[in-house]
Amino acid sequence: MADSSRTDGSDPGVTAELTRREHLPGLEPERQITDWGRSERVDRLVDSTLSHFLYHYWLRVEVEGVENVPSQTGALLVANRAGQVRVDAAMVGKALREEHRMPRPLHVAAPPALSDVPGLGMLATKLGAVTEHPANLHRLLHDEGQLVLVFPEARQDRVKPLSSRYRLRSFDRLEIISLAIQARVPIVPVAVLGSEEATPALSSWGPLARLTPLRLGLRLPLPARFRLRFLQPVRTDRLGESGELPPWSELSELTQDLRALIQENLYEMVAARRSVWLG
Numbered sequence: 665m666a667d668s669s670r671t672d673g674s675d676p677g678v679t680a681e682l683t684r685r686e687h688l689p690g691l692e693p694e695r696q697i698t699d700w701g702r703s704e705r706v707d708r709l710v711d712s713t714l715s716h717f718l719y720h721y722w723l724r725v726e727v728e729g730v731e732n733v734p735s736q737t738g739a740l741l742v743a744n745r746a747g748q749v750r751v752d753a754a755m756v757g758k759a760l761r762e763e764h765r766m767p768r769p770l771h772v773a774a775p776p777a778l779s780d781v782p783g784l785g786m787l788a789t790k791l792g793a794v795t796e797h798p799a800n801l802h803r804l805l806h807d808e809g810q811l812v813l814v815f816p817e818a819r820q821d822r823v824k825p826l827s828s829r830y831r832l833r834s835f836d837r838l839e840i841i842s843l844a845i846q847a848r849v850p851i852v853p854v855a856v857l858g859s860e861e862a863t864p865a866l867s868s869w870g871p872l873a874r875l876t877p878l879r880l881g882l883r884l885p886l887p888a889r890f891r892l893r894f895l896q897p898v899r900t901d902r903l904g905e906s907g908e909l910p911p912w913s914e915l916s917e918l919t920q921d922l923r924a925l926i927q928e929n930l931y932e933m934v935a936a937r938r939s940v941w942l943g
Contacts, residue, residue, distance in 0.1 A: 853898070
């Protein structure tokens with residue numbers, strides 16, 4: 665009877681399999697994935713197809729003040745939440761690629777629940793979404809000098825109805841603003857106009873929410889004209905000592921000032937708009 669044991673402890677079948685794998689090319693040898701799970705191949709594909717169409721032809725985005733976004737250092741972009749579908753985040757990212765003199769990738773802080781949604785969570789990660797956790801955001805802002813977009817308005821179970829569009833809820837995410845201070849990076853307020861009408865909260869309209877065509881329509885943005893206004897950055901390197909936070913009262917005041925600044929610009933942009941659809 666042949667002795668099946670080997671003095672070197674190796675399995676001939678496993679060794680042969682590993683040898684064959686060494687000579688097999690990767691399924692996607694050109695694929696590049698960051699530590700955060702962003703796939704450059706998927707990102708470029710979506711950017712050159714869906715995002716390009718929405719940005720240039722469907723939503724016809726107009727951009728102001730994109731030069732206020734830093735070209736190299738990290739920054740926290742703070743924007744108003746709008747609509748049911750996150751086309752606002754996609755259009756902000758597209759504006760940085762199309763209009764900024766130094767195109768840079770944008771990471772979007774997403775609620776932890778998003779990663780649990782089958783399919784959508786994985787796609788969002790491949791496109792640059794990062795779970796909204798203090799350790800994640802601090803690493804992106806401080807250690808890697810990246811751009812991070814957040815929506816600090818208070819979260820509620822019911823989405824904002826059309827009757828309350830462009831009326832900002834309170835900014836209760838003080839811990840997010842504090843991360844920018846600890847990382848010593850500027851905060852860039854961003855006013856987003858158009859997405860309240862592009863993805864309206866029809867689900868809050870009682871009987872209308874039960875109509876199938878409207879329910880399907882919630883997933884497709886309407887062709888409302890988009891305007892993005894990047895405001896002057898707020899410096900944080902003068903707030904508190906290095907690595908330390910200012911008093912909580914000052915942090916709260918800064919957060920409310922950011923909200924008031926975005927609100928003021930939204931009212932101005934709405935007043936200057938001639939038509940929701942034509943701009």
